Amino acid sequence: MVLLKLEGKNIRNLDSFTLHCGPSANVICGKNGSGKTSLLEAIYFLGRGRSFRTRDAKTVIKVGQSELVVSAQVDRHQNGLVSKIGVLRTNKGEFVARQDGRIIRTAGELAVQLPIQLIDAHSFLLLEGGAQQRRQFLDWGVFHVEHSYMALWRRFHKALKQRNQLLKHDRLRASELELWSRELVGLSVSIAEKREEYMHLLKEEVNNICANFESFVGMSIEYYRGWDCKNDLKEILVKDLDRDRKYGKTHQGAHRADLVVRIGSAPAVNYLSRGQIKSLVYAMKLAQAAIFQRKTGLRCIFLLDDLPAELDIWHREYLLKALNQLSCQYFMTGVNRKDFTNFIEKSSHQIFYLDQGRLAS
Structure with a gap:
């Protein structure tokens, strides 16, 4: 299970973005308030149809906008067969999810398509x-x-x-x-x-x-x-x-x-x-x-929010080593690139930077 390309629009303070994801570690760096957690929230929304930060999904929609959209190209079995999953949420409460044009009717069915594990401060x-x-x-x-x-x-x-x-x-x-x-x-x-x-x-x-x-x-x-x-x-x-x-x-x-x-x-x-x-x-x-x-035979996608603040270096590297052994794709956030220096030198990775809601690789 790998996200190949992630796209989002009208998600909190984020500009519209396209993220070409690496198959293993995806490191997202940026100052506090730059939108790092919002990017993880977008992935979570795609797999669960809801936020992990709030029960009121309308608050995830950017101020002044009427809807948010998140979509991704997914290689589910990592065999080169790519499908597209997308979700739309309006500020009137309407929710639509699709896979390759087919309507997904329940949150459970959506979760099957994109199994996600979240690790954060809570x-x-x-x-x-x-x-x-x-x-x-x-x-x-x-x-x-x-x-x-x-x-x-x-x-x-x-x-x-x-x-x-x-x-x-x-x-x-x-x-x-x-x-x-x-x-x-x-x-x-x-x-x-x-x-x-x-x-x-x-x-x-x-x-x-x-x-x-x-x-x-x-x-x-x-x-x-x-x-x-x-x-x-x-x-x-x-x-x-x-x-x-x-x-x-x-x-x-x-x-x-x-x-x-x-x-x-x-x-x-x-x-x-x-x-x-x-x-x-x-x-x-x-x-x-x-x-x-x-x-x-499938793999979870892990979202790791502000990992350097949650774990010391030894436990952090143990967790990331375990994820690599499982061959999981994961997205982790941190303020500084140096927080991941030891890990980055040893592993295949992709690094992205966020500055005031704008994404750069």
């Missing part, structure tokens, strides 16, 4: 933040190695929504509640099984990577289903009914799943420094990329 929240972020991380991995998982996930959330709506009614419709509870139980179990299969692969890869770090000795990573697996979820929902009705929501099920990372018996976030937490998160993302590559 990546540590994968461990320090709430369980939802870890579920999203896990579901990204499952979805990209088994595309049928998305349909299963959607069916589950429909059942969850329906059950929660029924719980809020003053008059409980028992037959409907039974129907959606049964659906939710079956889908929760199916989702848990898919996630657990993936977890076996993830633990193996993470352990292999973390073996290179003394601070991660004794680390374990476990999956919590979202309910006590020793008990039947159907029975749990019956016992929880009064509480669920009181709060108008379902307290147990696949939507409450989590990843639990420990060093010995202590939660990793209580044991590790912020820098070590970042390194562990990066190891988890590298593990995902390795699994994705092994299962699909």
Whole structure:
């Protein structure tokens, strides 16, 4: 999976640009405020249909303009067969995505076409933040190695929504509640099984990577289903009914799943420094990329925002070496070219410079 040419228009403070990308490392340098992160945001938008910086996509559109456009020529299998992917977003909320003229109708389908991993200043929240972020991380991995998982996930959330709506009614419709509870139980179990299969692969890869770090000795990573697996979820929902009705929501099920990372018996976030937490998160993302590559034969594209500020030289070079071993294409930003000097001297790379939103190579 390689971006060959990236084009963008009306993205934040960036001038319209055309980027002829290298197949491996793409280094983007420039002063603070020059638009480096906005360039990564454009690539992310192309693969996810949204920004990683804001929930309000309209704010990504340049002031005074009505729409943004991002497109790319992509060599998906790195065999010389090139396809074109493009997205358009208007300030009225309209969103259109196409691949070779064909309309892409869902964010999941778009993600299949351009699998992206992001590492930025907020990546540590994968461990320090709430369980939802870890579920999203896990579901990204499952979805990209088994595309049928998305349909299963959607069916589950429909059942969850329906059950929660029924719980809020003053008059409980028992037959409907039974129907959606049964659906939710079956889908929760199916989702848990898919996630657990993936977890076996993830633990193996993470352990292999973390073996290179003394601070991660004794680390374990476990999956919590979202309910006590020793008990039947159907029975749990019956016992929880009064509480669920009181709060108008379902307290147990696949939507409450989590990843639990420990060093010995202590939660990793209580044991590790912020820098070590970042390194562990990066190891988890590298593990995902390795699994994705092994299962699909494709490679992720990595976006690394302000890497020199996030990692010391040793950890930075370890990460970049790992990306090179995976043969991933990646885009990384930094203020100064010298921040990447040791790495640049050893690797194939392309360097771009940004100055007040204007791109030069």
